[in-house]
Amino acid sequence: MKFCEKLNEYIASISCTAKELCALSGISEATLSRYRSGERVPELGTKGFDGLCTGIAQIAESKAPNLTYEKIKEEFCSCSDFDSTDKELLRKNFNTLISALSININRMCRYINYDVSTVFRIRNGTRNPADFEGFSSAVASFIAEEMKSPSELTVLAELLGCSTNEITDQSAVYTTVKKWLVKEKQQKPDTIGVFLNRLDEFNLNEYIKVIKFDELKVPTVPFQLPSSRTYFGIEEMKESELDFLKATVLSKSMSPVTMYSDMPLKEMAKDADFSKKWMFGMAMMLKKGLHLNQIHNIDRSFDEMMLGLESWIPMYMTGQISPYYLKGIQDGVFHHFLKVSGSAALTGEAIAGYHSDGKYYLTKSRKEIAYYEKRAQELVANAYPLMEIYRSDKENELNAFLLSDSDKPGKRRSILSTLPLYTADRELLKQILKRNKISEERQKNILEYAEARKLRVIKILETKILEDEIPIVTKDEFAAHPQVLELSGIFCETDITYSYEEYMSHLAMTEEFAASHSNYKLLKASTPAFRNLQILIHEDQWVMVSKSKAPAIHFVIRHPKLRKAIENFIPPVIDK
Structure with missing residues (x-):
């Protein structure tokens, strides 16, 4: 039976009108008419198809109770002309595959014989493969060819939810990956997307108001702590952290603070009360004016790494933190912990997998602090900058970096929340600036x-x-969220807005710029990926995440794992 025949059979059996079904399913009468005539067949995983199944099931509740959503969907999928490939699921799984395995997209595109720009559009949902079967087969074949070492197969098995014994040869890898691409699974959150969105939405001024940072008074009452103390287990570890912060804040020392930990984070993050107290202690430390050398442990699971970085967003904005990381895999047997200020040192250790049995030691002894300070200095000496952070006081350094980089080879890409400033002519810019007074x-x-x-x-x-990805906004969207000039490079936090006519003029200029420069590629998104962020990528070199306001700040990231994750980030297409 064809899809149109099954649909008409349902409509007849539940005695509903086209208008009634359209109202419940969210599809237009014209679309329903095409479905009923056989002119069109909806696709699995689309809002139209799901809405149709839901609408029929809702009407059938009182007339044919056995006609459930699941049954309707199953019977539609069995129709002879219905493509049962869930295209949206394939897209999501394809994106997960690329991100989780750090796939080289250019090499994959050459292998599967797809243009890079086509794959980009497949990933963001603006285009579908012409042949889903062929596409999934080609991708699976590429993965089978690429993933051969034991470590690669271990990672792949973790992603696919199988054991390494099930993917011991290329044929098994191919079959398992192909099935996985179209198999429903519980989706993990897009951690890099969550991180970037929180960075986009973060407002330092609002944050300062919420925690009343400007009203904080650094206390001077002596903190009564023995010259040393030992702590055991996770709960006492939390106590040791807070005691270290108290000792640091209440002392007279203005020495820089160095902090490193490769202890698991998730248990700590679950404790909202501890997190609040820890954040308050950190705010007090920054309020005091201390500089912090934070050595991040990047050799965690990606989710844990991003969880850790998220908690540091507010503090990065202050400009008082220098973030570092250590290269190479750290000791996988022991977890380590070292925090040192001019007035206290906190150290600890635990066996991997037995965090709750860890031991921690806090000391205020000058002799011991001197020892741990030396260890901290040696640790920083062995570390590498996780990112360079540019605030307004480093505008010249930022410009010098970008200018020197322009001579270096490699493809550049940008994900922009507004039109690129460099495609507007001088007269249009003068007009916009004058109108904004x-x-x-x-x-x-x-x-x-x-x-x-x-x-x-x-x-x-x-x-x-x-290659620039720019948002194309409708007049109604523009009225709700007017586009602004992108001026984060000169740390201008004033919203200098376009009129809609000016925006359309600049868009036309951008298209003309693309037409007159063969190496300039323009990709158009239906909605802005962000409101307050621009992402500049020099592939395989660095990514720069630029925040336009609250505050205007730029993060240049070189660490391969984090850089690759942002390079592979595809902004979602938001349904309107």
Whole structure:
């Protein structure tokens, strides 16, 4: 039986009108008419198909109770002309595969014979493969060819939810991956997407108000703590952390603080009361004016790594933190813990897998602090910057970095929340600035910056590819969220808005710029990925996450694991 025949059979059996079914299913009468005539067949996993199944099931509740959503869906899927491939599920699983396995997209595209831009559109949902069967087969074949070492197969088995014994040869890998691509599973949260969205939404000014940071008074009452104390287990470990922060805040020392831990984070994060107290202690430490060298342990699971970085977002914004990481896999047998200030040192250890049996030691002894300070200095000496952080006081350094990088080979990509400044002509920019009542001095500064950006981009385009993803917004969307000039590079936090006509003029200029520069590729998204972030990528070199306001700040990330995750990040297409 064909889909249209089954649909008409359902409509007749539950005695409903087209108008009634459309209202419940969320599809238009014209679309339903095409489904009924056989002119079109919906796709599995789409809102239209799910809505149709839901609408029929709701109407059938009082007329045919045995006609459930699951049964309707199953019978539709068995129709002779219905493609039972869940395209949305395939897209999500394909994205997960690329992110989890750090796939080299260019190499994969060459292997599966797909253009990189086509794969990009498949990943963000704006395009489907012409042949789903062929596409999933080609991807599975590529994975089988790539994943051969024991460590790679272990990671792959973890992702696929099977044992390594089930994927011992290429044929088994191919079969398992192909089935997995279209198999429903519990989706893990997109941790890099969550991190970027929280960074996008974070407002330092609001955060300061909420925690009343400006009202905090650093106490001077002596903190009564023995010269040393030992702690056991997770609960006492939390206590030791808070005691260390108290000792550091209440002392007269202004020495930098160094902190490192490869202890598991999830148990700590579950304790909301501890997290609140810890964050308050950290805020007090920063309020005191102490500089913090934070050595992150990146050799965690990706979820744990991102969980740790998320908690540091507010503190990164202050400019008082230098983030580092240690290269290479750390000791997998022991967990370690070292926090040192000018007034206290906290150290600890636990056997991996037995965090609850750990032992921690806090000391205020000058001799012991000197010993641990030396260890902390040696640790920092062995560490590498996790990211360079540029705030307004480092504007010249940021410009110097970007200028020097423009000579280096490699493809550039950007995910933008507004149109690129360098594609607008000077007259349009002057018009926008004048309408926004920007001072003459500030106008001059912005126009000079825009010209410098344009020259730098044109220089890059002489020999290298630059690909920009830009949002295309409708007039109604623009009215709700007016687009603004992207001026984070000069740390301008004032919203300088377009009128809709100015926005459309700039969009036309951007399209003309793409047409006149063969190395400039323009990708259009139906919605902005972010409101307050731009992501610049120099593939295999660095990514820069730029926040436009509250505060204007730039994070240049080079660590391979984190950089690759952001490189592979595909902003979701938001259904309107």
